[in-house]
Amino acid sequence: MKYIGVPTPIDDALMKVTGHALYGDDLAFPNALVGRILFSPYAHANILSIDTSAAEALPGVHAVVSYKDSPQTLYNRIHRNLHDTPPATERVFDTRLRCISDAVAAVAADNEVIANRAISLIRVEYEELPFVLDSELALGENAPKLYPEGNLLEPLLTQCGDVDTAIKSADVVYTQRMETKMIHHAPIEPHVCVAYWAPDDNLTVWGPQQGVHRTQIILSRIFGLPISKVHYHSPLMGGAFGGKDGLTAEHIAALLSKKSGRHVKIRFNRKEDILCTTTRHAAKMTATIAALRDGTITAIDYRQFMNVGAYCGGSVNVLHAMCGKMFKVYAIPNMRFDGKAVYTNTPVGGAMRGFGSPKVFTAIEVAVNQLAKRLDIDPVELRMKNLMVPFAPDPVNGSSLANGRVRDCLRQGAELFEWDKKKQECKAKSGERYAYGVGLAAAMHGNGVAPFAPDISVASIAMNEDGTCLLRTGNCDHGAGTYTLYKMIVAEQLDMPLGDINLIHSDTDAGTYDTGAGASRNTWTGGETIVLVARKMRERLFSLAAEVFGVQAEEITLENGVFVTKDGKSINKTELVWYAMDKRREKLIETLSYNSYYNAGSYGVHFAQVRVDKATGTVRVLDYVAACDVGTALNPLLLEGQVEGAIAMGIGMALFEEIELDEKGRGKSTSFRRYRIAHAADMPKIRIHFVEAYEEHGPYGGKSIGEASIVPVAPAIINAVNDALGTELSDLPLLPKKILAALQK
Amino acid sequence: MLSILLNINGRDYPLQVESNWTLLYVIRELLRFTGSKYGCGTGDCGACKVLIDGEAKNSCTLLARNMEGKKIVTIEGVSQGGQLHPVQQAFIDAGAIQCGFCTPGMVITSIALLSKSPDPTEDEILEALGNNLCRCSGYKKIVEAIHLAALQMQEKEVVS
Secondary structure, three states, X not given: XXXXXXXOOOOOHHHHHOOOOOEHHHOOXXXXXXXXXXXXXXXXXXXXXXXXXXXXXXXXXXXXXXOOOOXXXXXXXXXXXXXXXXXXXXXXXXXXXXXXXXEEEEEEEOOHHHHHHHHHOOEEEEEEOOOOOOOOHHHOOOOOOOOOOOOEEEEEEEEEOOHHHHXXXXXXXXXXXXXXXXXXXXXXXXXXXXXXXXXXXXXXXXXXXXXXXXXXXXXXXXXXXXXXXXXXXXXXXXXXXXXXXXXXXXXXXXXXXXXXXXXEEEEXXXXXXXXXXXXXXXXXXXXXXXXXXXXXXXXXXXXXXXXXXXXXXXXXXXXXXXHHHHOOOEOOOEEEEEEEEEEOOOOEEOOOOOOOHHXXXXXXXXXXXXXXXXXXXXXXXXXXXXXXXXXXXXXXXXXXXXXXXXXXXXXXXXXXXXXXXXXHHHHHHOOOOEEEEEEEEEEEEOOOOOOOOOOEEEXXXXXXXXXXXXXXXXOOOOOOOHHHHHHHHHHHHHOOOHHHEEEEOXXXXXXXXXXXXXXXXXXXXXXXXXXXXXXXXXXXXXXXXXXXXOOOHHHOEEEOOEEEOOOOOEEEHHHHHHHHHHHHOOXXXXXXXEEOOOOOXXXXXXXXXXXXXXXXXXXXXXXXXXXXXXXXXXXXXXHHHHHHHHHHHXXXXXXXXXXXXXXOOOEOOOOOXXXXXXXXXXXXXXXXXXXXXXXXXXHHHOOOOOOHXXXXXXXXXXXXXXXXXXXOOOEOOOOHXXXXXXXXX | OEEEEEXXXXXXXXXXXXXXXXXXXXXXXXXXXXXXOOOOOOOOOOOOEEEEOOEEEEHHHOEHHHHOOOEEEOHHHOOXXXXXXXXXXXXXXXXXXXXXXXXXXHHHHHHHHHHHOOOOOHHHHHHXXXXXXXXXXXXXXXXXXXXXXXXXXXXXXXXX
């Protein structure tokens, strides 16, 4: 193939590297105002009264809004399709504040300085309410209730086999308790949006957005506007990782614009981005794992309390998604997922890279290594004995697990890492000050939202009169290279350079419809859609060329962008476009709506070597191998970039990332100094290995990597630390103080 | 309002600024050089870095009024005469760009580093990147890009 499989830099690299690429905050609008939000100072409170008169009187202030101006529509911030009925308990402004991310009021002013001054002039009388910050305590009988019906949002129990009997009859049983914390998505681009409510009641929003159609529907519901009057344009996105899916401040900007009649831009500062958007959920988990003496794992019993925060958002989906994944990695007859999603007065949990998988697999994979130790079996061997095989049935619903290559990842990854050699080396090297250890973890993530919901992408290709083309998609590129891939696919099908393809994206007016850029859909569903629509155009061009020459389409080949007959006659795309126009009076355009009915797994096994400084408790990841089941490596360069980025994010999850709240539920993590993400110097030596085994229903046999690649990182590192120290550390993140405390035991 | 004169990308700009306006605010909002990004506002992420007399500095924590008499170069001023700076080309070739939001700051830091240390060691590169955050790439290809740029700039030197 000419384009697919070729390492290709991101196609707008030139614009980005010269500073000319325009992101949401770079767009300029006439007379735009700056919007700022007053957030709740309390984790739980009622607003008794609010006085905005001083703020309104300040010169340069054009609108102040609060619950007095707010539509009373209840909504869910990630509501997808209009007829869905997700739990909806949020209002644009409410008199009840359930966490510190709740908006009390907002202002629009000529500039940021005036807007901040206006915010400080708003007088609010609050009634503080009892609050609860812990998901387990929130289920207690006397816990403060966020909602009259109680704090339990969703219980979920799913199982196969007979877990209790298997545990009773096992030779070895190990129970792993684990805690993971709220984590910030931390794209370097903070949340930003611009809204304009026109006099004819057309509402337009510009801003980075993973789900333009979803958010269009939410705004239409909140404000009672027909969908035809809500317009969403997502420009380039400066990173998202799940955090830019659905509503953040767009509704507030819209309300300010409605009141002021001007464009209103709201850009969060980093403190707001950390504390007032959504987070990876905190969870308290228990994984019990049982085995026979020979290393046959007979049962996994997983229980968890997942901290939803104050509003549902996508939490029900996250709970169900993580449950589904749990059954797809090991071939174990008895497994149980017993999870509860619980409301508390903390910031809101939402979609984040991996969508629940990093939690469930961190608990299970750390437990598997502790089990291996108790069985005195090497953890690579223990996994080899118990992992799923390709096309095995899902033990819960019987559907095929497709061409999941977790065993190949394990075998080939262990070889590349030199597992046995490294294991011995670590033992030999460990001394008084430094301890060395190795760890690994196996895990997976899905591809798309099938079979649980419509998984629809739409694309269209129109040929231009010079033989170049316009490709329209509804998908949104988080910054990972989705658009580059889509162009590579069209280039491959139509044999044209990437530069000849103009791509329109994520725009409710000019783009096409899309379910949204989440759930690892971009390559799997979106990519396959592009293959199908490009193939339609390819076939159209072939049949036109055949018509021109009076031969069968099968007798024509496409060589160097030109259609050639067996006897050497040729016609190029420009001539075909003109032939269609002049002779057939047709514009060459193909449109296609595709739904993915399939959901393959993207598996991975990661290996880490660490050095722990026993004097300071600090961990250094030295060496890392990621073996990834990608189906086909469609663009190896950007695939590597995804995996390397996931390793950085996973190092953070394992070792230092945590949104900290004080005892009253107020945010302590207010900047990148107080919320540390991985720096360049934190990165280990990395080797990435792609296991390529064609996955049917994916574009050219390819499947997702971005989400799947973060799932095994944290457990691989934790296992390596526990190997180095002989500990059972499991309370994330593994901060130096926790390591030192474990060493003192 | 104060009257100041700033030299940015080789050109003088007479400006009226408030005493608490940051350099980032002035270059983005007044002069519309939007290549320098707001990522944190606290000097922790490096997305707003510009060259000030050849040193990479966070423009979000500098006051515009203190920048008179200095040579300021933003990402827009890095490529000369339609020709990419070797660091920019290396970032493209190494696949060091994903979402691109940190890229301008990364390029500025790399240029400042290579002007001081034309053949930097791995440790020097990691140290130079200590104040630049990237959430997409894991930094590996950014470090590779800096090595690549160093190599190409030295080869160019030899040829010329």
